[in-house]
Amino acid sequence: MTNPSERQITGNTRIFGIVADPIYHVKTxxxxxxxxxxxxxxxxxxxIHVKPEGLAAVVxxxxxxxxxxxxxxxxxxxxxxxNLCDEVTGEARxxxxxxxxxxxxxxxxxxxxxxxxxxxxxxxTVTGFDPQGKSAFVAGAGGAASAIAFALAKAGVTRLTxxxxxxxxxxxxxxxIRAVYPAITISTDATTVADHELVANGTSLGMKExxxxxxxxxxxxxxxxxxxxxxxxxxxxxxRAAQARGCRIQLGKPMLECQIELMIRHFNILPQ
Ligand SMILES: NC(=O)c1ccc[n+]([C@@H]2O[C@H](COP(=O)([O-])OP(=O)(O)OC[C@H]3O[C@@H](n4cnc5c(N)ncnc54)[C@H](OP(=O)(O)O)[C@@H]3O)[C@@H](O)[C@H]2O)c1
Numbered sequence: 362m363t364n365p366s367e368r369q370i371t372g373n374t375r376i377f378g379i380v381a382d383p384i385y386h387v388k389t390x391x392x393x394x395x396x397x398x399x400x401x402x403x404x405x406x407x408x409i410h411v412k413p414e415g416l417a418a419v420v421x422x423x424x425x426x427x428x429x430x431x432x433x434x435x436x437x438x439x440x441x442x443x444n445l446c447d448e449v450t451g452e453a454r455x456x457x458x459x460x461x462x463x464x465x466x467x468x469x470x471x472x473x474x475x476x477x478x479x480x481x482x483x484x485x486t487v488t489g490f491d492p493q494g495k496s497a498f499v500a501g502a503g504g505a506a507s508a509i510a511f512a513l514a515k516a517g518v519t520r521l522t523x524x525x526x527x528x529x530x531x532x533x534x535x536x537x538i539r540a541v542y543p544a545i546t547i548s549t550d551a552t553t554v555a556d557h558e559l560v561a562n563g564t565s566l567g568m569k570e571x572x573x574x575x576x577x578x579x580x581x582x583x584x585x586x587x588x589x590x591x592x593x594x595x596x597x598x599x600x601r602a603a604q605a606r607g608c609r610i611q612l613g614k615p616m617l618e619c620q621i622e623l624m625i626r627h628f629n630i631l632p633q
Contacts, residue, residue, distance in 0.1 A: 368398055370405055375430040377406040377628070380419065380438050384410035389433055392621055402630050404430060413437060420445040424468050431628045432462040432470075439474075439504055446472035452515065455541055456507050461624045473627045476505055477512025479620035480561070480588065486619065488609045490559060490586040493517035498557040500575040502530035505590040506563025510534060513561075514542040524551035524576070525564075554580035560603070562589045567597035575599055583607030590616060 379389045393406040409432075411419045416438055423429045434442045439458040443449055446462060449472040453459045459472035484490045497518045499510045502525035510523055521538065525531035531549040539547055554560060554576045566575040568591055576599065581587060587603035588611035600610045625631060 371403070373403055374428075375404040375630070376426070376428055377404055377430045377432065378409040378423065379406060379433040379435065380409045380411050380416065380442070381435045382410060382412050382437060384408045387435065388617075389435075389621075392618070393433075393624070396621055396625060400625070401632055402625075404630060406433075411438075413441065416441060417445055420462075420470065424464060424470050426464075429464050430630060431464050431624075433624060434460050434462065443472055446470045448472070450474070452477075452511060455537060456511050458504055458508070461620075461627050463628050471627075474508055475620045475623045475627065476590075476616070477508030477510070477515075478623055479618075480509045480590065480616045481512045481516045482619035482623070483615035484559070484586065484588060484611055487611050487615050488586050488588075490609070491516075492559065494519055495559060496520035496522075496557045497559040497561060498522045498524065498554050498576065499561045499563055500524055500566075501563035502527070502534045503563065503565075506561075507534055509561050509563045509590065510538060511541075513559075514538050514545055518545060518559075520546045520548075520557070522548045522550060522553055522557060524549060552577070555582060558585060560585055560587045560608075562587075562591065562597070562599050565591070567591050567599050568593065570598065572598070574602075578602040581606045581608055585609075586611065588616075589613050592617065 390406050397404045439460050443459045447469040453474035456474045461473045463471045492513050497513045523531045535547045562575045564575045566572040581603050586609045589597045590613050591597050592613035603610050
């Protein structure tokens, strides 16, 4: 373990990065660098501000850097960067996005999508909820919701509802999940919130106080676990409504915190 203030970047330090546009809001450099120090890993993660039109050139450049270890991708790059990887995990291919890329010693870029696994890991550790054999309602069909829905399917839910403003996107996501997990009963009926053991918000509704509710709050009840992907604010209107009805709740931050460990594992840099 190293005191972060005593860490020095030397000629041996491996470089990692996070690509985003804009970049100012990212918290990963602080969190990841603290973890590198805690785990005694000689590495540094830096913010890399790149616009969509520059992404391919940046990734090609990083792949040719011998001391580059890997890359985290966030908005808006997660769907595009998958096409710049040499190899991606099966889960990332199903979801159609990548948020963590390891650079192997031969320069190959290996992508994974860890958003959804982070959500499920956080569920298990924070609320004690194991999706195996349970039913889940996922609001949204964008990047976060797709990752959460696929991770819940992988974790063993038997019934899944995907509800989205743009119904066609919910149908399309349902079809993709059904193709991989044919045994799961999947619906897109937004009116069935009360019939599920887990309610997850993967939409951006709740970032502003004035946003419409992502699900019908009146259907929440104390037997449910309710999770939100949104990190800012910490307590979204959904989580406040769920808490008021006696539900167990999961904030957005643990979803990211659990991913940090998964990212370090994907980077393959844990000391032996
Ligand atoms: N905690 C974490 O680790 C983590 C990781 C990833 C993302 N997130 C958070 O998850 C949230 C979603 O991000 P994302 O990347 O998935 O975004 P995205 O791909 O743009 O998807 C946005 C989703 O929200 C829905 N939506 C947006 N505005 C809406 C409105 N006015 N009414 C109804 N539905 C609306 C969209 O529906 P349509 O399809 O109809 O447009 C879509 O389903 C963000 O708050 C993000 O910060 C958190």
